[in-house]
Amino acid sequence: MFDNKITAPPNPTTSDSVSQASSSEPSEIFSPAEFLDIARDDNSVTARAAKLFKTTPETFVNWRWQMRHQVTSLAEAREWIDMNEAESLGFSKLDQIFHAGVTPYYLSLAKQDTSSQLCPIRLQALPRVEELNDRYGVSDPLLEKEHSPVREVVHLYPDRVAFCVAQLCPVYCRYCYRKRRDNESGLHFNRAIIDRGIEYIASNKAIRDVLITGGDPFIASDGAIESLLERIRAIPHVEIIRFGTRTPVTLPYRVTQRLAKIISRFHPVFVNTHFNCQEELTLEAKVAIENLVNHGIPVGNQAVLLKGVNDSYERMHALLRGLLMMRARPYYLFHPHNVEGTEHLRPSVDVGLSIMRKLRGNITGFAIPSYIIDTPSGKVPIGHNHILGRDGEDIILEDVRGEIWREKGVFTPNFET
C-alpha cells in the first residue's frame, strides 16, 4: 500500500547544517538559564524527566542533547516507557515506511500506563499498527510538489511562499502531511536548496510574505537561522517573515532568549506553533513562548483536530484557554489532511463543526480559531453556519444560544460584488 520506503533516516548529530553551525558558534548557549530555573523545582517536567532519563537538568535542557537522544526505535522506547501491543507492532511494522522520533522531553509527557489507549501524547508521537490501514490517505494531499516552481518552495497564493528549508523535527508527528519527505535525505538546511529558493523569491516581486518551515526550521544553529533571515530580509519586496515551528511543544529548550533576540532583529517576524492538547502546555512551553513574545514576536497556534487528542469540546476549550494564558493566540484548527497512515486519527467533520459551534459564546472571541479544510488550491474555512437565510433587506441568524434573530436592514438592495 505504501511505496515511500525510507532511504536514509535523518541523523541530527551528523546533519551538515546543524554540526557546521555548532562548530562555528562556540558562544551559543545550550543550557539556557531560563530553563534551568524551572529545573530547580523537583516537580517540574524538566526535573522529573532528567531523573527518568538518568541525566542532569543541565544536560536535559540542552536542545542538542535532546536531538541526539531522540527515541527512534522500539528498543529505545522500551528503555523509558512501557509499550502496548499496537505501539510495539507499529514500531516494528512501520520501521521502513515512516520515521519515528521523539525527544526525551516530549516522551516524558506521555502517560506511563499502557492500559490507557488514548494518551494524547502517545497517539501523536508513537507509531501504531493502525497506520497500515488507511482507505483515503495519500502521500501529498496538498499536491505541494506540483506547486513548487523550485525545490522546496511551495508557491500557491500569489503573494506568499512556504520555504521548506528543514527536514529534521524533534518529534515526527504521526499525522504530518509532509511525511512524504521522509524518503528523501539531505533536505535539512541544504545550501543548494536555500540558494535556489532565495533566488526564486528575490526574482518574484509579488512575494511579500515568506513562511520558513520544513520539517522544523528551529532545528538549526542560531547562526544558520540568523544567516537565513539576513538573506530573506535583504530582499526588498519581502514584507513579513513567518516561522512554522513545533519546538515550543516538542523541544521548548530550543526557544531560548538568545534565539528570540536574534529573530527580533528582522521584524516583522511572526511565529506559528502547534499545540494540540492541554498536556503539552507545560511551564517549559510557557517559557519558550514568553521568550518569543517578550521580544515582540507574535505567536499564533495552528492545532490539528485529532481523534483521542482534542476531539471534544471540553478538551478543545481547555487547550484554547491554556494557549491564551501563555499568550499564544489560537489561529487555525485544521481538519486533518488525508495523509497516508492517519485514518485512525481523523475524526468526523461533524465533530469539528460541533466543537466550533459550542465554542462561540463560551470563550472570548479571539480564542476561537478558524476551522479549516486545507485543499490543494488553498484553505477553506468551514465553521458552523449561523446564517439561516435572507428576507428582503433582513438577515435571519441563529444566535449563540441557538435562537433565531432577525437583524433588520442589513442588505443593500441590488448590491453587486
Ligand code: SF4
Ligand atoms: S513538527 Fe511539523 S513538520 Fe515536523 S513532523 Fe510534526 S507536523 Fe510535521
